[in-house]
Amino acid sequence: MDKTAKIIIDNKTYEFPIVVGAENEKAIDISKLRDETGHITLDAGLANTGTCTSAITYVDGEKGILRYRGYPVEQIAENTTFVEVAYLLIYGELPTRAQLDKFSNSFTEQAMIHEDMKNFFDGYPSTGHPMGILSAMVCSLSAYYPEMQNPEPSKEEIDKIAVELLSKVRTISAFSYKKSIGQPFVYPRPDLKYVPNFLNMLFSSPAREYKIDEDIVSALRTLLILHADHEQNCSTSTVRLVGSSRANLFASISAGICALWGPLHGGANQAVIEMLKEIQRDGGNVKKYVDMAKDKSNAFRLMGFGHRIYKNFDPRAKIIKKQADKILNKLGIHDPLLDIAVKLEEIALKDSYFIERKLYPNVDFYSGIIYKAIGIPVEMFTVMFAIGRMPGWIAHWKEMIETPSLKIGRPRQVYTGQHQRNFIPIEQRR
Ligand code: SDX
Secondary structure: OOOEEEEEEOOEEEEEEEEEOOOOOEEEOOOOHHHHHOOOOOOHHHOOOOOOOOOOEEEEOOOOEEEEOOEEHHHHHHHOOHHHHHHHHHHOOOOOHHHHHHHHHHHHHOOOOOHHHHHHHHHOOOOOOHHHHHHHHHHHHHHHOHHHHOOOOOHHHHHHHHHHHHHHHHHHHHHHHHHHOOOOOOOOOOOOOHHHHHHHHHHOEOOEOOOOOHHHHHHHHHHHHHOOOOOOOHHHHHHHHHHOOOOOHHHHHHHHHHHHHOOOOOOHHHHHHHHHHHHHHOOOOHHHHHHHHHOOOOOOOOOOEOOOOOOOOOHHHHHHHHHHHHHHHHHOOOOHHHHHHHHHHHHHHOOHHHHHOOOOEOOHHHHHHHHHHHOOOHHHHHHHHHHHHHHHHHHHHHHHHOOOOOOOOOOOOOOOOOOOOOOOOHHHOO
């Protein structure tokens, strides 16, 4: 028998198989735990619990390693386009030239949203957060593509929905930005590739033609690539859990967008800039905020710092920091918020509180500096994260739906409420 784990309960020994992953990670398979022992596990935040096996992304938090389908993220960020990375994550291999051209052309064909969907924007207040709009609009796509609601979609149907989502997420996001600034929508152009098309929809207007800057395209492309997947994070786990009920891909992704919105997750990139602006308004007193983050009686946290998995530098943060320096120099921008961020990092990384807890800058710490330099408003930062994460969500949903004998996700709990008691008619209640 392969290696097993023994658990002794009331002097009885139980054995459970140990599963070893491709990179030698080890897990105890407890799928029969309750049947055999009458016990369940309890693991708030699922910090010690694997909910699936997956072949998409590998993260080693201690060593600061991130690989997409085996390729180190540093090499991927340096040598590929976002569409290429989307193909790799969803289909498992880097595309040939012919496969990439076909995939990329399908994005052009599917970039438009149904004209009726524009009415949705009329109903939204211009102050509506674009993450709420994005989630609602992605879920509403299922109304315009009813054939995609098949609970057991074919390979062709999954391929088609994937392209719809990857392409249309740009259009919906750009339209929500235009709505927020009271400008007319700018439609996708068939002659522009993924990133330039998105930038054009964001920043062109009847008053001025947006001039595509290759340095900005390259910086944004790198950011999207770095956000493309990160194994079982909160939003991806949400997509998998919702999809396990056989909800369609639009509905599953819509739920993932909502999970990403939270400031502890994707919403952190917006919260980092708001924090840096607060420190700037407060005279740049970085040490005061580092001390606040350490003070248990204070709810303040250093946004963009810490990570459930990385107990070393987030490899993405290192690349993004380099990109931030590069794009600001290229654009001739001096952003005082970047100076504050660098100072914050410097002080925190020398402080025992952060060292003991292995808290380092994460993917969200510097990304906002680049979005800001490109001219993207802070409310759109988490939407940028969602656009980047779309390929990962789709890849995980596809991997989940293709799992043989897929089971609906339904965790247990430990009940801590009242014992049985009898009903009290309202007249007798005190
Ligand atoms: C993302 O999972 C992913 O992969 C996510 C992501 C992805 O690509 O999908 O990488 C993207 O979500 C990055 C994280 C963005 N969030 C933030 O930057 C928000 C600030 N960071 C945190 O709140 C926190 O670090 C989390 C949420 C990221 C991780 O929280 P954990 O793993 O639940 O850790 P914890 O809250 O239990 O913290 C452990 C200790 C605690 O102190 P003690 O109780 O041990 O004394 O570290 C402290 C925490 O108080 N701590 C912080 C801190 N983060 C953790 N203290 C101050 N500032 C912080 N940012």
